[in-house]
Amino acid sequence: MDRSAEFRRWKAQCLSKADLSLKGSVDEDVAEIVQLLNGQEQFFTTSSCSGRIILIDGSINGFEVQKQNCRWLLVTHKPCTKDDVIVALRNANGDAVLKFEPLVLHVQCRQLQDAQILHSVAIDSGFRNSGITVGKRGKTMLAVRSTHGLEVPLSHEGKLMVTEDYIDFLLKIANQKMEENRKRIERFYSCLQHALERQSIIRSYPKEKVNKKINAYSPKKKRNQEKARDRCIAEENDKELENNDSPGISAAVFPEDDEDLVLTCLW
């Protein structure tokens, strides 16, 4: 079976299956993107989480939270208050940790070129820890990831280690990160629309007409990318040295990295 036919089979099989998550539905904030991607012949989503604030109670082994023994005290995809956390903390008897986890989206792509386009969209939108996985049988997946997290231990063996004022302060930061994550999801949707328009023109017009048509889109797309990139540089928080081959991926080293990120090459 050729690659395209195999991909269509995978996609049909995949989308015909029931949603196996306990929640059983796509998170509201990411539903539009999932729908847009699954409507394209070259993509389908295999998992998504729009971003969440979670409080987990871990049983600790040498300060390493053992996932299999974790209890979930709180999970929300919307902003939450100090009181939500304080109430949930009453059930903690291990080491409770509050986390903000940004969007994670997994998209299977028909071919590497499709994954490259989607990767550029993700980077331009601020999801700078995104990356491609290519399996042995050629299964090509893009993981959309941000660096925009928070992980804060709050209690040890059931004993709260911080004040209520601190939890209030922390929740303001977590909610702010959730809001920023929501903006990046919107940016992702808009960048994705432009990229798909661009691709459909490339596919449907004779070569000599393509540049003209694309140029009609480029300024807006370019502006969006530049806006997105400027925001990324101000907001992102990773240690990524980037590949200037891809749109929106510059060779800049972040200010925080100048100090000790080891570089053997810049281009």
Added chain:
Amino acid sequence: MDRSAEFRRWKAQCLSKADLSLKGSVDEDVAEIVQLLNGQEQFFTTSSCSGRIILIDGSINGFEVQKQNCRWLLVTHKPCTKDDVIVALRNANGDAVLKFEPLVLHVQCRQLQDAQILHSVAIDSGFRNSGITVGKRGKTMLAVRSTHGLEVPLSHEGKLMVTEDYIDFLLKIANQKMEENRKRIERFYSCLQHALERQSIIRSYPKEKVNKKINAYSPKKKRNQEKARDRCIAEENDKELENNDSPGISAAVFPEDDEDLVLTCLW
């Protein structure tokens, strides 16, 4: 110029340049891996940081740390004490945040297949946020990333928001994460050696002899991978749904994700 020649040119250019980081040298804990990779014709490293505990004093804009206005109060690639942090915090007048950042390694690869092999090594060693970037001109890069971080706001507008006991508790966790990161780096080195041995056999033996030779390596490699994977599943902390095409990448959803990670497909 063919791809291989172009890659050799990039590599020569890159490795002939001075280390542009302020530190000016490769971090001790990752030096062996950098040396091993740069000794292979199909790889060269473009940046690395072995992992670090940092304390940054951010000027806050709507709770968003503006990197360009950050001051570095503390950076260490070794475990550190409560007192190191308390002394450094005396210089904080903005919003100080303590972070543990695990290994980040960027490796340019001659071709996609080389990146796939290195990606599997990274996943098997516990660096589960690793991913491939392929640029428009075919420049292929693997970013080795872990999910094993910590990000804890400590002060707001110069005011300390936590107790010294909490900082002590937090540093124990940060140091534990640094130790776990060091173990993963060792695992990465050992998995990489096995993968390279395996590849050199594949390249240098006639096809009919390869399987026999490889099988001589497989049990040990498989044991390493399984050990690595078991440790990963116990220790990792991300929201990755994985691609069962790659060794060490199973289709399992982590316990923490059953609750609300949206799945439209499992294979």
